[in-house]
Amino acid sequence: xxNNVKIARIKQSMTQQQLAERxxxxxxxxxxxxxxxYNPSLQxxxxxxxxxxxxxxxxxWEVDDE
Amino acid sequence: xxNNVKIARIKQSMTQQQLAERxxxxxxxxxxxxxxxYNPSLQxxxxxxxxxxxxxxxxxWEVDDE
DNA sequence: AACAAATGTAATTTATATATTGCTTTTTGC
DNA sequence: GCAAAAAGCAATATATAAATTACATTTGTT
Numbered sequence: 001x002x003n004n005v006k007i008a009r010i011k012q013s014m015t016q017q018q019l020a021e022r023x024x025x026x027x028x029x030x031x032x033x034x035x036x037x038y039n040p041s042l043q044x045x046x047x048x049x050x051x052x053x054x055x056x057x058x059x060x061w062e063v064d065d066e
Numbered sequence: 067x068x069n070n071v072k073i074a075r076i077k078q079s080m081t082q083q084q085l086a087e088r089x090x091x092x093x094x095x096x097x098x099x100x101x102x103x104y105n106p107s108l109q110x111x112x113x114x115x116x117x118x119x120x121x122x123x124x125x126x127w128e129v130d131d132e
Numbered sequence: 133a134a135c136a137a138a139t140g141t142a143a144t145t146t147a148t149a150t151a152t153t154g155c156t157t158t159t160t161g162c
Numbered sequence: 163g164c165a166a167a168a169a170g171c172a173a174t175a176t177a178t179a180a181a182t183t184a185c186a187t188t189t190g191t192t
Contacts, residue, residue, distance in 0.1 A: 026180070031140065032179095040107070042106050046126070055123050057127070094152085106149075
């Protein structure tokens with residue numbers, strides 16, 4: 001479940017906390033998603049993508065593992 | 067939670083049952099996703115997209131409501 | 133070195149996606 | 163029109179995403 005959330009978030013100079021608040025989840029949830037340990041819901045993925053000015057594909061589609 | 071799964075599935079002349087089997091869920095789950103009543107997991111969205119030869123964006127991104 | 137902010141991590145609880153079963157309704161081919 | 167397949171729908175059970183709380187570690191700043 002690799003993804004590009006962390007990179008995109010840092011490019012926007014946003015903390016996990018800030019992103020979490022804006023999409024309505026906790027900091028821990030964002031942390032685990034970035035770590036690739038969670039299988040987030042589609043709604044959450046969409047909310048994150050919109051906050052980071054990315055599309056689903058840019059963040060979650062065919063992300064090269066490791 | 068509108069999406070383009072039903073359209074894409076029919077274009078591939080696949081039944082809900084067949085798609086369900088190929089992505090490893092039940093027919094009911096596919097039915098509810100197509101109806102827009104579910105908030106599926108990212109993994110399932112990716113599996114569906116791959117089976118239908120689409121990307122996440124094509125199936126789930128900014129789908130015009132009705 | 134000391135402090136603070138950001139992040140990592142872990143246990144427990146709660147909400148909800150998905151499974152299972154069963155029945156009904158619609159669609160499609162003969 | 164009839165039969166079978168496909169799809170809609172609903173109740174209950176189970177697995178897991180996400181919340182909550184709490185503490186540890188890292189990173190940057192003075």
